[in-house]
Amino acid sequence: MHDQGSHNSLSRRQLLRRSAVGFGYLALQSMLQGPAAAFADAAPAHFPARAKRVIFLFMKGGPSHVDTFDYKPKLQKDDGKPLPFEKPRVQFAPTGNLLGSPWKFQQYGESGIHVSELFPNVAKHVDDICFLNSVHGTNPSHGGALLKLHTGSDNFIRPSMGSWVTYGLGTENANLPAFVTICPTFAHGGAKNWDSAFLPARFQGVPLGVASQPSTKAQVKYIANPRYSSEVQRLQLDLMQAMNEDHLKTSGPEASLEARIQSFELAYQMQTEMPQAQDLSEETAATLEMYGLNDAVTEDFGRQCLLARRFAERGVRFIQVTHSDTKVQWDQHGDLKAGHTKNSAEVDKPIAALLTDLKQRGLLDDTLVLWGGEFGRTPTCQGAGNDGRDHNPEGFTMWMAGAGVKGGYQYGATDEYGYYALENKMHVHDLHATLLHLLGMNHEQLTYRHAGRDFRLTDVHGVVHHGILA
Template sequence: MKCNEFEPVWNRREMLRSSACGLGQIAFASMLSESASGFSGTQATSGMPHFAPRAKRIIFLFMWGGPSHVDLFDPKPELNARAGEQLSGSSVGVNRDKLGELLGSPFKFQQHGEGGVWISELFPELSQHADRLCVLRSIHTEGSAHGEALLRLHTGQANLVRPSVGAWVSYGLGSESANLPAFITISPPRGHGGVQNYGSAFLPAAHQGTAIGSAETPVSQAVVSNLRNPRLNTEQQRRQVDLIQSLNQSHLRQSVTDPTIEGLIANYELAFRMQSTMPQVMGLDDETPETHAMYGIGEEPTDNFGRQCLLARKFAENGVRYIQVSTDYTWDHHQKVQEGLVGECAKVDRPISGLLADLDQRGLLEDTLVVWGAEFGRTPMAENKDGRNHHPQVFTMWMAGGGVRGGMTYGSTDDFGYAPVENPVHMHDLHATLLHLLGLDHEQLTYTHAGRNFRLTDVYGNVVHDIMS
């Protein structure tokens, strides 16, 4: 028998009568999928925040490779004045004689908005939203290699396999939509940790991020794997899923509790429902020409990232809790940093501005936290004469909407942008703060695995209350 002539051995009535699970058990499978966030194996969350949230969802704009903070958001007149000189370690608290030759920034900075936020000339569109931005200049982490730094950014740790930030958010809050996952990653990196950057690790499988394409694939060509079945129609697929779920439920009854089976049941049901909802949300033809223009869609060099940002807005308004948008691996400027930044900023400036404006005009920015950043920054010293090396010691990220104070700059660095000197914010602090804005206590959001309680922030992390509105 050919696959496209699929006909189950049982008809629906015989299957329900013979499987010993009946209508009640099939209904239970649907109930499981609707409350998937509540299953954790050894303990359950209610799908409710620990306290009143300031934000309902997060959109994370990930600039893969590490943008240079001293060229974009952290101007350093002293760096420019002493360009070409050797930076001594003693001047920045490092026990080394020479760190390298200082490289000044070729870009002009200007203060914008009532808050006087300093922004490089490379972001003219974003500068119009200065009073919405909370710029964190003192982020620091560990890991001078991309792989380690990406894992710390996305999972909090680089040792062992840990759940990603989006998976923790899904586990803690669940999804607002019955037909879409709680966590979606658009054009995710396939390197430097790959699927671990959006995986669920030991959390139930229902909390893993749903990937759309990959970073090196234009999003206009990206698809969700296995979203469509060309061989079976909807009715046949429903009958097939019912049969499979009856077997899954039988295994679950025998094991009493098994997060793997529970996650599998939830994912089967969600995958079936996604077939009707996801294509509609991913289509951009229902958006007006004015909206397309706002994001720079249909124009170069903004088309690809503009499409990603517009998809993020559509997923946000359709109940997805955590949405990540990633660029390709194009911010790693070990040489020609000036040329590289001009090109990369031109790709994202207008789309990001369009996203902030669009969220605001739709009343979504108030409870949507937009986060911009990367795995680390770049050195104030030159590499290959006109480039900059990796720099986890300090770098800049910014937030907007979702309960943070706009028009604000938090933390500061030394005269060269080498290290934080005021209000340092470690990656664990950043993660604790993100969860807090969603109404989740990072110390209470735990999962028991291998005999101990795990959390996103491990045994660290302090919420940065000063940046909250």
């Protein structure tokens, strides 16, 4: 026993370890108290948030900005001519002369923003979109660039931005994971792109499906137990958690065991809500058609986008949707016209449907939609027949829509050919800092102590770009 002074100084871990109550009952009690209690490490927002959640539409491979959302009439005019300035010192592969876009651009909306004919449906939403035309990174290789975009580091294992977001804000729904990634790719960093690294394991992303398989398989397996009732499962879980607690008392703190205890609790809670969240039979025929689920071209990515909306309306904090396949990603070193035509046809209608659906339901007001790949493409040609572009991290386009950003707005600019970001340059660190700001968090204050130093998503970099804020 301890005196009153020492009792008051007990840490949370000590209190839990010395309590006679089973871990299962403690976890259940905290979940019943409300969503914030489910993630005890979550801190209050640093200032009023404009967004409550994020949907990240990740285009694996690097879509070409000069063929989609960064119109360059000078590039069209000088097609076939040499680039009139120096190429980057570090390049992924050699490239030749300038290559004009094979697609036409047209102005849309009240803002009159130019969009390629590759995205006729997304183009109808330009007045809700903030185009970030000056994003740039530091790595011309897929692996490093993917890690940089997802974790803020291209050469160390760091927590993903979804993990940082859920660590900072906690969950809105204790019955579902706070961070879900739908059909993620296992290439170029794989699970590290949605891992929590040194953050507590409960902040890592929960993968549903994989990019190399149809999105019909993007389901949580074994979500229902046909043999035992919920009450019996609760008793079993409490017994197991009590045994785990006894083990912790004798072995000392074990992060992996504590994370497993919490994962068992989440799995139990998910049985009540996850099946409904994944059940698209609740949707109307008009909604399924809007997302393109009745079309072989769009149904796979359309299902992912529809699941993203269903998770968003149920309070999942960070949802990632990945467009990637093992054959034709957005990585067109050759066959640019065929590859980008195929890819855009698969995602254009579903993305437009997601924006429409979120707006109709009032969710776009507090949901931030982020679109983009790990880098852009060069304005110079590559491959046989002048039908390809190389990786280009020097300047490319991502876009945001929804909570807190200016709609119908182009922020920043690349040079007249689209090679380098020049105006209002937004590094990937700046992108992360701005995203966290929209969620009500100061990126310099969102830190975690590990291995003797404080870490953050933006490391020692990052500037919030207030120019995009509505």
